[in-house]
Amino acid sequence: MGGMHYDLVIIGSGSGNTLITPYWDDKRVALIEGGVFGGTCLNRGCIPTKMFVYPSELAATPEEAERLGVQLRRDGVDWPGIRDRIFSRIDPISAGGRRYRAEELEHVDLYEEDARFTGPRQLITDSGQEITADKVVVAAGSRARLPQVPGIDTPGVHTSDSIMRLPRLPQRIVIVGGGYIAAEFAAIFSGLGSEVIQVVRGSRLLNHTDETVAERFTAAATRRWEIHREWDLTSVGVGASTDVEVRFERGEEHLALGADVVLMATGRVPNSDRVDAAAAGFDVDPDGLLSVDGYQRVLSRGVPVEGVFALGDVSSEHQLKHVANREARVVAHNLEHPARLRTTDHRAVPAAIFTRPQIASVGLTEAQARDVAGTDLSVKVQEYADVAYGWAMEDTEGFAKVLARRSTGEILGAHIMGEQASMLIQPVVQAMVAGMDAYTLARAPYWIHPALTEVVENALLGLETAHTDDAPL
Ligand SMILES: Cc1cc2nc3c(=O)[nH]c(=O)nc-3n(C[C@H](O)[C@H](O)[C@H](O)COP(=O)(O)OP(=O)(O)OC[C@H]3O[C@@H](n4cnc5c(N)ncnc54)[C@H](O)[C@@H]3O)c2cc1C
Numbered sequence: 001m002g003g004m005h006y007d008l009v010i011i012g013s014g015s016g017n018t019l020i021t022p023y024w025d026d027k028r029v030a031l032i033e034g035g036v037f038g039g040t041c042l043n044r045g046c047i048p049t050k051m052f053v054y055p056s057e058l059a060a061t062p063e064e065a066e067r068l069g070v071q072l073r074r075d076g077v078d079w080p081g082i083r084d085r086i087f088s089r090i091d092p093i094s095a096g097g098r099r100y101r102a103e104e105l106e107h108v109d110l111y112e113e114d115a116r117f118t119g120p121r122q123l124i125t126d127s128g129q130e131i132t133a134d135k136v137v138v139a140a141g142s143r144a145r146l147p148q149v150p151g152i153d154t155p156g157v158h159t160s161d162s163i164m165r166l167p168r169l170p171q172r173i174v175i176v177g178g179g180y181i182a183a184e185f186a187a188i189f190s191g192l193g194s195e196v197i198q199v200v201r202g203s204r205l206l207n208h209t210d211e212t213v214a215e216r217f218t219a220a221a222t223r224r225w226e227i228h229r230e231w232d233l234t235s236v237g238v239g240a241s242t243d244v245e246v247r248f249e250r251g252e253e254h255l256a257l258g259a260d261v262v263l264m265a266t267g268r269v270p271n272s273d274r275v276d277a278a279a280a281g282f283d284v285d286p287d288g289l290l291s292v293d294g295y296q297r298v299l300s301r302g303v304p305v306e307g308v309f310a311l312g313d314v315s316s317e318h319q320l321k322h323v324a325n326r327e328a329r330v331v332a333h334n335l336e337h338p339a340r341l342r343t344t345d346h347r348a349v350p351a352a353i354f355t356r357p358q359i360a361s362v363g364l365t366e367a368q369a370r371d372v373a374g375t376d377l378s379v380k381v382q383e384y385a386d387v388a389y390g391w392a393m394e395d396t397e398g399f400a401k402v403l404a405r406r407s408t409g410e411i412l413g414a415h416i417m418g419e420q421a422s423m424l425i426q427p428v429v430q431a432m433v434a435g436m437d438a439y440t441l442a443r444a445p446y447w448i449h450p451a452l453t454e455v456v457e458n459a460l461l462g463l464e465t466a467h468t469d470d471a472p473l
């Protein structure tokens, strides 16, 4: 098989797919995708999960409404209907994207198989096709990590890749893990009416988040589904009377939980090994992340490799789609303008966890902010219950927490748990990027009364930060 040479080779059709700009119209491009076209977010990540979150929230409404004197009745949940509506929308988008790249663009060759490096800009596909290129972008993403315990291949053990396509809604599901994916699916399935049992190694859920979030989300989740803490997974097997049984231990104690299905939500590993980054001599950190510099250039022994870039989950500490997309825009620019390279701005990266209650964060946690600012740190936790819209909702759980330097008002972080957290955080993200201090953010714009945004306004006003006499009133 003769070798093929391209101006640009992209590995991965998630955010990598966006790199094929008009600049490449008169050049030769290869897009290599060994999985489903469109990558994680579209096919098995952000988009389908949120399409399950919304109906699940509707399904959970009767319990919420009851507190406010409204009697609603949920007559049932049509899981196959929900599932098929979601995937009948998503699957054609993936197929359409694939068709466009494979059939409609003459300058693009789509390789539908895995490829791995044999040199810095040299690859071989699984079928033996040798490929070289002037420029290579590694946009190979990450994959679900399965704990290596006996019985992990028992039928009924799922990851986020397969759980959304179940034939029927599980009556009882065990979820292992305490991170983003576990939190979102626990909310989805409990909202839809499954009995959810979540088991974590640590003492709190969402352990990596701000301490108030972790503590208060653990309490909120405990009110909604069953949680077992500080248990280590030991094995999985078929249960005596259940499809699958998951076993844990804690010192001398043992716990066996039977269920229809088990979701392993135990983290994701970057696909640097799947592309054999080591064979090309690229630097890979202990977590498997491909090392890049600020320009997204792949490093080898700390030095940028000519013409090789990486973006997204394979190289980013933020496993988030909006980050992968931003990095892709930077890579697209840098491929086209080698003399005017741009860096990716990773300041103020927000994230939301679409669980119940919703969570959103930006910037530092309180512990991190204390390390940075010491006694100059001001912290305010504003309860939803203490603003007018929170009264309307009769909210008892939500809060907005902001962190800022007392001396300058510089916002160091914000963490919100509750209704619409993912939207409420956005003004804070804007202010952090624009360098606006906390007091100016609270006082310069009008905040609509009595919208829920007042929870953020009041949190900012509650900070003890310095401001001048001519600051907005
Ligand atoms: C369940 C779930 C929910 C999520 N929800 C959100 C959310 O709400 N918001 C958010 O911001 N982020 C979310 N994420 C994270 C988000 O999906 C990822 O950060 C994002 O999709 C990463 O994009 P990427 O382009 O880096 O990689 P991907 O989209 O994963 O694309 C990489 C592609 O490369 C291919 N590939 C890998 N190795 C090779 C090889 N050797 N040869 C050929 N092809 C290869 C893979 O098959 C894959 O299709 C979620 C993730 C999951 C799993």
Ligand SMILES: NC(=O)c1ccc[n+]([C@@H]2O[C@H](COP(=O)([O-])OP(=O)(O)OC[C@H]3O[C@@H](n4cnc5c(N)ncnc54)[C@H](O)[C@@H]3O)[C@@H](O)[C@H]2O)c1
Residues within 6 Å of the ligand: 147, 148, 176, 177, 178, 179, 180, 181, 182, 184, 200, 201, 202, 206, 207, 233, 265, 266, 267, 268, 318, 319, 320, 351, 352, 353, 354
């Ligand atoms: N809304 C969003 O933006 C969103 C949603 C889903 C996923 N994501 C991205 O995907 C990434 C991966 O999500 P995730 O939830 O899989 O990972 P995570 O890193 O958030 O959580 C992994 C969890 O698994 C636990 N764990 C790891 N190994 C284990 C083992 N052997 N036994 C028991 N528990 C174990 C960890 O302690 C942790 O609680 C997230 O970090 C996030 O960046 C984002």
